[in-house]
Amino acid sequence: MSSESFSLDTSFVLRLMVSQPLYQFRVAARFLREQRASDRALFVSDLVLAEAYFALQSHYQVSKTDALAILTSFAQDSGVTVSPIARDVLALPGLATANPGLVDRLIHGLSHSAGQTLVSFEQAAGKLPATLVLAATP
Numbered sequence: 661m662s663s664e665s666f667s668l669d670t671s672f673v674l675r676l677m678v679s680q681p682l683y684q685f686r687v688a689a690r691f692l693r694e695q696r697a698s699d700r701a702l703f704v705s706d707l708v709l710a711e712a713y714f715a716l717q718s719h720y721q722v723s724k725t726d727a728l729a730i731l732t733s734f735a736q737d738s739g740v741t742v743s744p745i746a747r748d749v750l751a752l753p754g755l756a757t758a759n760p761g762l763v764d765r766l767i768h769g770l771s772h773s774a775g776q777t778l779v780s781f782e783q784a785a786g787k788l789p790a791t792l793v794l795a796a797t798p
Contacts, residue, residue: 665701668740670711673704676738677712677730678720692739702740706766709735709746713762725756745769759784 675681675688695702709731716727732750735742742750749765752758760768760782768788771778778791786793 665703666695667703667705668708670708670715673708673712673734674715677716677734680720696739704735704740704742704746706743706746706770709742710763710766728756728762731762743769745773760788 672688672691675684676692679685692702713727713731716722716730717724722730728750734740735747735750745766746769749755749762749769752765755762755765758765764782764785765788768778768785768791772788772790776790778785778788780791780793781796783793785791
């Protein structure tokens with residue numbers, strides 16, 4: 661494998677996901693093909709996946725279910741590398757209606773993989789291991 665690797669940002673990833681604007685999609689797709697042909701590593705961070713998830717919904721009016729399907733397909737089929745945490749979270753059944761959802765589970769996964777206990781006020785977070793939910797009353 662080539663020693664050079666690339667980390668892809670949200671603007672790049674979104675072009676590949678939505679093919680808009682078309683000229684940027686073509687440039688991004690060509691870059692992706694060229695780097696894969698040269699066996700260069702292409703990485704997409706959890707933060708980029710989370711931002712793309714929200715952008716798909718808010719800017720492109722993609723449903724939560726479809727946004728998750730797009731992210732999952734991208735993570736599995738595009739030739740990029742995502743974190744093991746993201747791969748596991750995206751593989752969860754019923755993620756579109758799960759509470760906690762995608763982003764909270766990515767945050768939890770990072771915390772858990774670092775051997776830390778996640779602290780939250782979100783009651784739903786209590787469903788996840790190694791999570792401390794604080795009670796707060798006014």
